[in-house]
Amino acid sequence: MLAEYAVQVEHSRGRRHPEPSHPYRDDFQRDRDRVIHSRAFRRLEAKTQVFTRRYSDHFRNRLTHTIEVSQISRTIAAQLGLNVDLVETLALVHDIGHPPFGHAGEKALDTAMRQHGLFFDHNLHALRIVEDFEIRYAAFRGLNLTFEVREGIIKHSHDYSAAEHPALAEYLLDQRPPLEAQLIDLTDEIAYNTADLDDGYESHLLSLPQILEGVPGFARFFAEVQRTYPAAPEKLLFNETLKSYLNRLVTDLITTTQAGIAASGMRTLEDVRRYPQRLAAFSAEVEVERRTGKQFLYDNLYDSFALAPEKDDAERVVRELFAFWMEKPQALPHQYQEKSAEDSLPRVVCDYIAGMTDHFILEQYERHCGAA
Ligand code: MG
Numbered sequence: 481m482l483a484e485y486a487v488q489v490e491h492s493r494g495r496r497h498p499e500p501s502h503p504y505r506d507d508f509q510r511d512r513d514r515v516i517h518s519r520a521f522r523r524l525e526a527k528t529q530v531f532t533r534r535y536s537d538h539f540r541n542r543l544t545h546t547i548e549v550s551q552i553s554r555t556i557a558a559q560l561g562l563n564v565d566l567v568e569t570l571a572l573v574h575d576i577g578h579p580p581f582g583h584a585g586e587k588a589l590d591t592a593m594r595q596h597g598l599f600f601d602h603n604l605h606a607l608r609i610v611e612d613f614e615i616r617y618a619a620f621r622g623l624n625l626t627f628e629v630r631e632g633i634i635k636h637s638h639d640y641s642a643a644e645h646p647a648l649a650e651y652l653l654d655q656r657p658p659l660e661a662q663l664i665d666l667t668d669e670i671a672y673n674t675a676d677l678d679d680g681y682e683s684h685l686l687s688l689p690q691i692l693e694g695v696p697g698f699a700r701f702f703a704e705v706q707r708t709y710p711a712a713p714e715k716l717l718f719n720e721t722l723k724s725y726l727n728r729l730v731t732d733l734i735t736t737t738q739a740g741i742a743a744s745g746m747r748t749l750e751d752v753r754r755y756p757q758r759l760a761a762f763s764a765e766v767e768v769e770r771r772t773g774k775q776f777l778y779d780n781l782y783d784s785f786a787l788a789p790e791k792d793d794a795e796r797v798v799r800e801l802f803a804f805w806m807e808k809p810q811a812l813p814h815q816y817q818e819k820s821a822e823d824s825l826p827r828v829v830c831d832y833i834a835g836m837t838d839h840f841i842l843e844q845y846e847r848h849c850g851a852a
Contacts, residue, residue, distance in 0.1 A: 483561030485741065485752050487658045493627035497620045507626050508565035514623045515573045518616070520609045524575060526837035528582040530676055530782065531683065532790055533838075539679040542575050545671060549574060552730060553667040557660065559734045560741075566660045570632040574664050577606030579834040580841045581794035583782065588798035589830055596826040605834055606633050613835070632661035637668070655753040659737070662760035666733055673773050674726045680781045681718055688714060694776035696769045698725050732766040797845045798833060804848050805829045811848065 482488060489506045502510055515521055524543035531539040540548070550571035557567035579585040579602070590600040607630060611622040634640060634648060635657035642653040656662070677695065680686035692699045701724040705717050712720075740759045746752055752759065762770055781787065805812055809825055812832060820828045833841065 481561060482563060484747050485659060485749050486561055487563045487566050487628055487660050487749060489563065495624045495626055497624050508563065508569055511625045511629045512565060512569040512572060514625065515569055518614050518623060520576045520614065523837050526839055527578060527580055528838055530582060531679055535683050540675050542578060545675065546572060546575050548671045548675060549668050552670055553663055556663060556667060556730060556734055560659065560737060562660050566628055567663060569629050570636060570661055570664050571667065573606065573633055574636060574668060576609055577602035580836050580838045584791040584794040585798055588795040589833060592799060592802040593826055593830055598826055600830055603634055603638060631657060636661045636664040656755055656758055658749060659752055659760055662758045666760055669770060670726065670729045673770065673777065674722055676777050676781060678722055685784060685786050686780055688718060690780065694780065695773045697728060701725055729766065732762050736761050736763045797841060800849045801841065801845055802829055802833060
């Protein structure tokens, strides 16, 4: 049962290259399957989310993070009467443009590009992947995804201005994205703000007292859980608390978004698109908690002393390899050398590096720049 403001697949603006319909999968279901079967999607498994494999084999990588975002997004979308297939597709594709080595790799790639007056943006890169780099079909380049999926890739987390990005004009930049896309940025936050506490605690980089002090909401649930399970070991108390904390974020996102929809009086998808603000939101109270919790993770985990050496290594590997291929483009694989006829060399080198997994880039580094 879809709400009237949901995206209806039969009203999709369609694909760049029209295709016959499938007998039992609609266009968004097919897009989801195309994303899952793409090479860039499979590579997420070997890309760092926060922790490299050095820490543990069971911490999140970009693929398991992506699956968690998808699971959380589907639950919320169903409650809001949104198009679950579109939401699932957008969740599965949302990190496909990420380079190796998590945030450090992205920063290093952007820094390298800025020296040539260019920049790296993972959403724009994701669009290039699905439009151009995936070569699977005889009839066209890319995955030939529907307009709504491509629009969601561009608009889920960021408003791009039409003046700065004329190439994106077709994506209705003066309008809000559908609620299906608006959700993704917030479900992404729910997923990593909880998962990174989990992995941070498990890695012993974050202690329970530290989390109780620094993450509002967490302490309140912990007290409750302790009363319910006075004899449970700390790790299980932590797990139960994290579960309640995640649940609170999800429930708040559902109820606040529902209230916003009701208060705005919007009925149709067109109303969502024309509304001056995004309507998917946390309540003011939870929004403050979310920001505090996120800042806690920056201060105590992402920017921690413990993770600094790996981040420095990551930045050095990206920086030196980028410089190496700029100087010796003849050492690039043949298809990338050919691409530099159409695209500038920095863009080609950037595309090559951005597609790499963590271990592939380390292998390249060893071959071209000496041991990592
Ligand atoms: Mg993400």
